[in-house]
Amino acid sequence: MNKTMCPLVWVDGEMRSYKEAFIPPATHSLHYGTSVYEGIRFYNTEKGPALFRLGDHLRRLEHSAKAMEMALPFSEDTLTKAVCGLVRASGYEEGYVRPIVFLGEGLGLTEEVETHVAIMVLPWGKTSETPLALKTVKVNKVQTPERAKVGGAYFQSYYECRRAKAEGFDDVLFVTTPHRLVTETSVGNFFCVRVGGLVYPENPLIFPGITRGTILDLARVLEIPVYQEKLYATLMGGWFEVFITGTAREVTAIEKIDHTVFDVHKTTLRLKSLYTRVVHGQEPEFVSWLTYV
């Protein structure tokens, strides 16, 4: 991720300077991880920058806030206008938008604390094409209420991913214990190609990625059969191709899980190439997923 942040940020309805938007040290969310957030990409198209599936991301933000009993004081319409205004003001052609809903000052764990909303933007061009190496981690993932995207839950991805990187891997693949069921990566969903088609793991606790949903729709267009099944990490010898999906990683091929090596084959490349066309507004059938700024 590029660390240059747009100098403007939207906080509680106002455009502010990023530098002036710093939060008090007694902020509840900072101590207890009580925040919910989203990550949204915008891409360059023939008609200028367009946000990909903005409405779906904002509705998921609203869902996460509700699940955590945090009152989101702004409507989807207000947040849409805020995001578009910020992207326009940034002048970036391609980038990433991070809205966060968080609890303000208050150190009492269960005290009533005011909810705030901040939206920031950073430039983000092309996602790396390099296939990744994953390390399986036998850890049951923290459950959040109604699969809300809660900031605090990411301590686990942070910690495990850093440990895996120190061992030369790019990311982790969380598998349940004791059954070794595949769930997801630090911030991405998992797919493999097996005899018969594309498979993604069945487990009600897996985060329902918007990119995963996009890929399921695109697989239908490409007439690739898709199945949702329990996937056991102990049976990875039967997988021909593996890839992960997410707003950040888009569609990224996996070349290795622990010591098992995979080739990057046709199915991954077909889906990846269609995804790239869709986000850049080159597929008329899917332009309704774009919000032009």
Ligand code: PMP
């Ligand atoms: N799983 C987890 C745990 C995630 O944090 C993310 C990123 N939000 C995803 C999957 C992928 O979701 P999306 O495609 O909506 O970015």
